[in-house]
Amino acid sequence: MNPCIEDFTEAQYRQLLGLMMTTWSPRFFDAYKEEGRICLWRHDVDISLHRARRLAEIEHAEGLCSTYFIWLHSPYYSVLEREVGILLKKVEGLGHRLGLHFDVAYYQDTIGEQEVLEERIVGEKRLLSDLVGCEVESISYHNSSNVPAALVSGCEIVGGMVNARSQRIRETFGYCSDSNGYWRSRRLRTVLEEGQDERLHVLTHPVWWTPTAMPPRERVSRCIQGRYAQHQSLYDAEIEGHGRENIR
């Protein structure tokens, strides 16, 4: 397998956006029934809101609006954290939309109980919406293999949100994803250059797109290390800000 490591830089990302927009018109998920050559461009923010913000800026500069799906249960960030809250508002302020990245595995005790799950989904949607002060109109699933089929593919609308993984979207859009930091099936550049998909659904995970090329594992480490350094400096700043002794 060629992981095409050199594809995953900010400069390449900007080029790919340009390529996409020569053939397709970008749309938010509520336009999924629209005819014509449209593209649903989405991000599942599993690991890094900082990387999401950077991609949001690049997209804004290139004239693209996309949807960022936020994972409340991420071990890598917390939506209630002050800095993350600021980043979410920045992304939304650039004209992008926020969606809910819903993790069924978190609700292990109720997997299979569709009604209960839908209540949880609506609860998370409200939380995100109240926190950021915006509408949340679409949903994607984290590790969707655990999700009851009816919720994944059966429903076009779940908890009042457009389901990004519905059967209709799957059947009426070509799909390309960067899951795990490489192209598992089709390479995005090829898909965009060939232009054979009438309608296109692109999924990226912001963690994979860095200023310079590096293997996927290093990209994840970069995020973890960045967070680590931030923790350390927060602690130092807090203790020193209070004029307290920082005993080492």
Place this chain on the structure above:
Amino acid sequence: MNHPNENDEFGSVPQSIEDFTEEAYRSLLRLAKSRYEFVSIDQFSTRDNVIFLRHDVDLSPHRAHALSKIESEENVRSTYFILLSSNFYNAFEQQVAKVLGDIAEMGHWIGLHFDCNRYSISDEQKLIRWIDFERSVLSRLLDIEVKAISFHNPTTVAKEFDKDQYAGLVNAYGKNLMDGAKYVSDSNGYWRFEHLKEVLESGRYGKLQILTHPEWWQASPMKPEARVRRCIDGRGERTYRDYVSVLRASGRVNVT
């Protein structure tokens, strides 16, 4: 008092890093329960010879879990104040929510540790709105009733909020509560004004509010900065292990 050399005297209070171990914590609990009864915040004002033991969980739910188990073994109940806006943990994370749920299951009380800075709060109206939001989030997350609040970094804007209640929650820094009791805290990993052991042994106080931060209490002695590092390192390592195990479980390649 155990202070083997000058370096172990943090600030003006003689103490040593050995004072902040799980074993030392258990000894303090035993000393405390021989003289006082441990109560919840809503029982505190109306009783005498009582301790309101509280933990502000700033950094580490895992350390909180360790302390809660020791307390449970010693038949002591305390209140864990959860900082939903912590930079160091995500209360919604599966492992964290499980740990917090375990603490509540053991019979400890759960309160809200609220950071005014998170929402740039400047007036009481805004304060109540966001306390209400976080109270509801925490209550639904753990399926419990939340009755108490403590403010994070109470020397900043929060110092102005000294009413006894906000949004229906009893304020651990409420004026009456603070005036009516002796307050001892381990902030920053050492006893800043008085050593808890001395306060307990003195028998001078009818009501004690004791604040600990679980990250300061470790299995073995270490300096405060090392205790914080241990929490941060542990989280980083665990996060990476989780990443690798998700890849493995999905049969995906870990391209390095």
